[in-house]
Amino acid sequence: MIEKIINSVLIVLFSYILLKLIKYFLKKIFNITRFDVRYENTLSSVLSSISYYIIFIASIILILREFQIVDVTQFGTLVTGASIVGIIAGVASQSILKDIFNGFFMLFEKQIQVGDFVILNEEFRGTVEEIGLRSVSIRDWDLKRITLSNGTITSIQNYSKNKMRVVVHVRVSYEEDPIKVLNSLEEVCCIMNDNYKEYLYKSSSGESLSPFKIYGVTDIERNPVGAQYTITGVIESYKYFSALRDTKLQILITFKKNNVHIAYPTHINILNHDNREL
Incomplete structure (x- = not known):
């Protein structure tokens, strides 16, 4: 059991290092490209998000394999594991798929990019910091980080379109x-x-x-x-x-x-002073 726990910790550690390496190499690659800076930052954000989900799922499978819950070499166990995943996915698939599809549409249509100043849903305004498969994060004037699921974004006002x-x-x-x-x-x-x-x-x-x-x-x-x-x-x-x-x-x-006066509302109050003695 101790060996399985150690192996699981190593898997998590290796996944973390791998994710950091991917982000490092993405940064190096985009440093030598000639794309627009905002477009590069957007691609880097999206690719990092995809890498995160892939590594996360792979890590879960490997950890489950360590505890002999799922064995990818045995068809029966794999089907059982796939069934479990299918049940979980069935519960959350509707919102997840909506987030992912909306995210792809926003990216392919270039509705927003990292670095754009936007107003989302006519309520949240700020600079786009991160675009992922499922969510968009913006930083508002007070430097609060606001994260919205892609599926909940119904309107975008972009102040950074040329x-x-x-x-x-x-x-x-x-x-x-x-x-x-x-x-x-x-x-x-x-x-x-x-x-x-x-x-x-x-x-x-x-x-x-x-x-x-x-x-x-x-x-x-x-x-x-x-x-x-x-x-x-x-x-x-x-x-x-x-x-x-x-x-x-x-x-x-x-x-x-030039002695030009801007208009402003004025009020005239008429006061009636009654000085009669009672």
Whole structure:
């Protein structure tokens, strides 16, 4: 019995070392390839996940063989072991197969890759850290690691697909001169196009396809405090959030310099002071 336990421990130890070696060689192989970095990280994550499951199953079979529960050299014992595995698989197969199929579809359709910033199920947002056969792990803004089964992922919003459109709305008081507002926003667009000229989405010839520009007045009815103006610009996806923040900041700076007032709700309270003595 002691010998069987020692052999089982050795099997576990060997499996652990083998898994580490596979991850090491995968890293070395992808260091000499010329794939996109995110694509390499995704392949490495998936292959590591597949290796884990294969080594895990093989280790279980070898340990069961040590205790003479399963013997791959004897057909009867193998059938018995396969039956046990079949019963277990039958219980969990529905969710497992759903996770695996969804995972393959996400990979083959390149819906997400390691390093992408995504919003899953319109609730969980963060950077993809790991993609496996059964689950996806993301790291959110608070650095919490969130893991979702592939089968539970119903929607994906990917902010890392080559290009993103920056859309910024700003409401300005109706009393402001529209021409003055448009001139200020034009100044903002010029500054953004200059600051982000390297990151604007370009054609194959290097020409900017959709630089920052004034989209126009987009609402004068729904809000009583002011008219809504909108500016847009198409940017490389990895610069989207920084461009969005900088655009909003530049609007505030430019409006303050040009004495343009952003609209905000105001309330007038009328107080009736009764000074009569009772």
